[in-house]
Amino acid sequence: MSVNQVSDDTLRPSVWGDSGLLGRVMSAGSRRHVPVLKQGFVFFFVLMAALVSTVIPWLPVTDAPTMWAGVSAALFGVAFAAAASWRPRLLAWEIVIPAADFVAVGLLRYGTGDSRSVFVPIILLPIVWIAVWAGRSNIVWLLVGSAVTFLLPFVIDPGGRAPSEFIRIVFSLAIYATVGLAVNELARQASRRVELSRAQQHAVEREIDKAATIQQSLLPPKTSLLPDMFAVRGTCIPARTVGGDFYDWYPTPDGIALTVGDVMGKGVGAGMIAAAVRSVIRSSSDDLDPAVALRRATTGLASGDSDVDIQFTTCFHARITPSGEVRWADGGHGLALIRRASGLVERLRSSDLPVGLGDHWVSHTDQLQPGDTIVCISDGVLDLFPDELLAFSAFQRLLISTGDSSEIVQRVTELVGDDEQADDVTVVVATFAPAPAPAPALARA
Template sequence: MNWTAIVGVLVAVLALGLLSVSLLRARREAGRFRLLDEIARVSDSAEDLPSTLDAICDLLVPAVADFCMIDVIADGRVERAAARASERAGPDVQLGLASREPSVPAKMVSGGEEASLEPRFIERTGEADLRELAHDADDLVFLRSLKMRSSITAALRARGRVIGTVTIGTAWSRRRYRRHDARFARVLSGRLALALDNAGLFSDLERVQRERAEIAATLQRGLLPPPLPEIPGWDAAAMYRPAGAENEVGGDFYDAFPIAGGWMLVIGDVTGRGAEAAAVTAQARYTLRTAAWLSGDPLVALATLNSALLARADAALCTVVALALSADAREPVRLVVAGHLPPLLVDGDTVTEIAEAGPVLGAFSNASWNLEQARILPGQQLVAVTDGITEAGGVVERFGEERLRAELAGSASPAISVSKLEGALDLFTAGALEDDAAVLAVAPAPAPV
């Protein structure tokens, strides 16, 4: 007998067997790396936390499990977030897994200890294991119906705390988990924890954004110009159209309030958007109101606001047109323009500027403005707009001052002027404003018939 040949054959068979085992392990490891990459991909592309967890469960079943559950832990409470069972199990099984109270080890719920990160590994599920997992007799019946062969529950730990668990199990495929599967579950749990934490951060961000939008909407409503009051001897109309998202509060405003001997009307625009612009808008409105009420002088009101803006820690600029109306509409209107589009005098088909703009507010400490006067005759009106009107974008060009004058020409009253401008602006922009827009128009009231 040639023992050398026999030994050579045995060595060759053994080597072939070892090679086959190595190839199987290599394929298994490659598949697991692909699975981890897929989990990262779906975590990045999912829109919210529920869809992220559902997508992860779809990857785990049937690739490495016949069923899986993902539970989240918060404030010592465990809630089932997702569950999946293979098609061979039937819909009732998946529904039962999804509605079942989680059986998470207490050490994982409490967290804190390194031991809590060790997976719960049941290699061969027996009756004693099922009784330990079951919450009551009905739950035990359900667990028996699964015909579970193996299961692994691993903690999901992110940023130093346990945020959930993942449970994978085998049953209908006749697979069974080994020690190397438990080690992989530890790696898998790390990737899932990262995905869950990222999705949770996005969920938190969405919640914060919703809260900010609600706050901004409340702030927006608080900053909306109030309806113009009845002004004895005068006819006035106004419009305000906000643009952008609710959490992008704009800076256009108008206001009307009584002063000594008459009324003051203002229209203005604050640079920027959002909460900072809203704060400056509120400051501008109430500074102008207070200073005008105390002095009755539009120059004093603008100078006071200029000082207030310069005193801010952040840069804040504001443009304003201030009109001081006498109780007697036959008296001239006193007006001051600070960095704003000058008001227009509409007299039938003729539309002309009646003032020059001085420096913008909040830019220069030594700025000064001219107090001008304009007598508004019956049939005439003053119209002031913010640059949200003239700078509004259409298909190929801006609304512009020429179109503004054309729309105002022939307007018989402030109400008609405002209505025409609003309609023209809506048509020109197809309802999509790039910036807030405001209009303020005033004229001597018609004589009673």
């Protein structure tokens, strides 16, 4: 089959048996013009050989009509290649192009001095063309073509041939066959390496897809499992198939828990660390102190091998009670805020180190009033704003101008748009909206 080194195209059915000389059916697009490019070089050299022989006196022209017939044969190859570029089905007969070249070089050889012609090396171009096709049986066809080139002058003029001419032809065919075998083997090895690389790439892609599916399965369940007094929404848009950001929420014995984390780095490795940290923090749901969850996560990531670098994770973890009390711990994240019902935005600040770097975290306490909203984002959200230095202020203004928790998540998602972002984008929003206390009954008269 023809390799043509251009495609992942569908294999063409062979008209010449198992040798597969007919190669591949090339898809539409720029790749189908490769035969025109290759044949263009052959025609250029044949034409230049004829022109140079005509202009330079010491280059013999023994038969000008035959020489220009060779140019016409090469031109026919160009025309066929051009037609095949627009009618890909013609590439099933791609063998016609190098066949025309063998005839062209044979005619050129006879017209420019026969055995004394200096232009015979042009035959190497169609030889290499056929040699790169898959299958060693193609060597037979390049030998047939080479024989046509050398024996064509015998057909035109049978007489006057010295015995040494036949020996020279046999020797030349042996050399060209060796060249063809070498090129064919190199092409075969290159093709195998490409196929192996593609197989490995597909295997990696399948594993990444599985990792992405697993990561999606670790996202928190529907908010219907949470108490009605909390309106919680969130999203995570990874920069790659598998991201290093994660978020979580779940009911606890004393209310709900919220977590947002950002693992250093991206890809599958960061995704594995994110899954581990999330799982350890969730396993601490029975402990009322959120700082305990961060300490346990660091212990879970610790390695006995001091030479192994552990990726650190910035993490915000909060517990909210039905009374609106917020207990939170921040491991180097620093991107959590409370938007009060009055419109005031307060940033929750902490100087503690990320998970994996520090060994001590402090829990803080705040109080939510009805209508207050706690918001936590990853640094990928700030990358969505044009001015890096003013990005956090711009996000605060977005919060002030936005309504409920669903609208906040929607606005952040709209900022991402269809463009590829540089970092994972994560936002989690929880609004404290307890049911109003029932009005006291009027005393009966």
